[in-house]
Amino acid sequence: MRHAFLVIAHNNWWQLKKLIQQLDDESNDIYVHIDKKSKDFHIDDFIGITTYSGLFFYQEYEVFWGGYSQVEVEMYLMDKAHQKGYDYYHIISGADLLLKSNSEIHDFFEKHKGLEFVDINDKKMHSDPEIKRRTKLYHFLQNYRRRYKVEFVNEIFTFLERLCLVLQIIVGINRTKTLDWKIKYGSNWVSITNSLVEVVLREKDKISKVFSYTNCADELFVQTVVYNCGFEERIYKAQDGMPSNVRYIDWSRGRNGNPYTFKIKDKGILLQNKALFARKFSEKVDKEIIEQLVR
Structure with a gap:
């Protein structure tokens, strides 16, 4: 082999x-x-x-x-x-x-x-709602939250990411609703x-x-x-x-x-x-x- x-x-x-x-x-x-x-x-x-x-x-x-x-x-x-x-x-x-x-x-x-x-x-998938949200919602800023040496900058992007996620929850975004794959x-x-x-x-x-x-x-x-x-x-x-x-x-x-x-x-x-x-x-x-x- x-x-x-x-x-x-x-x-x-x-x-x-x-x-x-x-x-x-x-x-x-x-x-x-x-x-x-x-x-x-x-x-x-x-x-x-x-x-x-x-x-x-x-x-x-x-x-x-x-x-x-x-x-x-x-x-x-x-x-x-x-x-x-x-x-x-x-x-x-x-x-x-x-x-x-x-x-x-x-x-x-x-x-x-x-x-x-x-x-x-x-x-863990069933007990942790964060895992389900990973694919259900759009994470547009995933590459920016941890990339900077200045922690304050990372915190800004983390805040913006969370704000974006909250807004998606409010308007009912669900990217996996019609997906034919089970995550x-x-x-x-x-x-x-x-x-x-x-x-x-x-x-x-x-x-x-x-x-x-x-x-x-x-x-x-x-x-x-x-x-x-x-x-x-x-x-x-x-x-x-x-x-x-x-x-x-x-x-x-x-x-x-x-x-x-x-x-x-x-x-x-x-x-x-x-x-x-x-x-x-x-x-x-x-x-x-x-x-x-x-x-």
């Missing part, structure tokens, strides 16, 4: 090299998108760092948290990788690391070949088959129409395609400590909507965890845990 790792990164280049070092295997190719806003990235620093994997870098999009640009990057990397064709496509961030060896990961996907490793969280929600970090990637790329125009003004659409678009395009029965069911998207992400210790950043004190928990990948890590928070996991 052949695997494409689609990596979305924007900083921490030492750490990114460690991740690429982990992924370097003759069964893997690595496709990395660097945020166009990252001015300190130098591709020359990454030349020749893999021995077995094909390594491809792109810097096409300015990526904004919560913006449709994240969906664009994911589909862009899918398209680039699909041109060569793989059994599985793994969307990960530059803040991720492997918890298992490449041989263990390959064996796992061989054993479960044909399944989609996608998280769909209906419980689903879950983690944007997934491992999916070539068949599903082909459907995502085929539905690219519809995805753009539905999600281009949707807040945090990266947590919705793959799940929505899976549910509405015949892949629901192929989703891997979480079992025996293995999450449905085979990733260990600790939200219980996270803050301000961000997952917890693992530290050296978490080494035992990480090594005992059954998930294949984990996020997140940061060289600025704790380099030692990264060095311990990448050997």
Whole structure:
């Protein structure tokens, strides 16, 4: 089996090299998108760092948290990788690391070949009205609310965005009223088959129409395609400590909507965890845990 790792990164280049070092295997190719806003990235620093994997870098999009640009990057990397064709496509961030060896990961996907490793969280979807509003209403300012270094400017755009949403609620805007897709929600970090990637790329125009003004659409678009395009029965069911998207992400210790950043004190928990990948890590928070996991 052949695997494409689609990596979305924007900083921490030492750490990114460690991740690429982990992924370097003759069964893997690595496709990395660097945020166009990252001015300190130098591709020359990454030349020749893999021995077995094909390594491809792109810097096409300015990526904004919560913006449709994240969906664009994911589909862009899918398209680039699909041109060569793989059994599985793994969307990960530059803040991720492997918890298992490449041989263990390959064996796992061989054993479960044909399944989609996608998280769909209906419980949170039904309990959190904000998630439903993401697609129901137009989020025109999604790319401006968090992009400026001056926080006061971000607060202005946040206020304007909220005002726009309130006005839409008052006049009864509902973008999904006649939509023939049912919106689903879950983690944007997934491992999916070539068949599903082909459907995502085929539905690219519809995805753009539905999600281009949707807040945090990266947590919705793959799940929505899976549910509405015949892949629901192929989703891997979480079992025996293995999450449905085979990733260990600790939200219980996270803050301000961000997952917890693992530290050296978490080494035992990480090594005992059954998930294949984990996020997140940061060289600025704790380099030692990264060095311990990448050997």
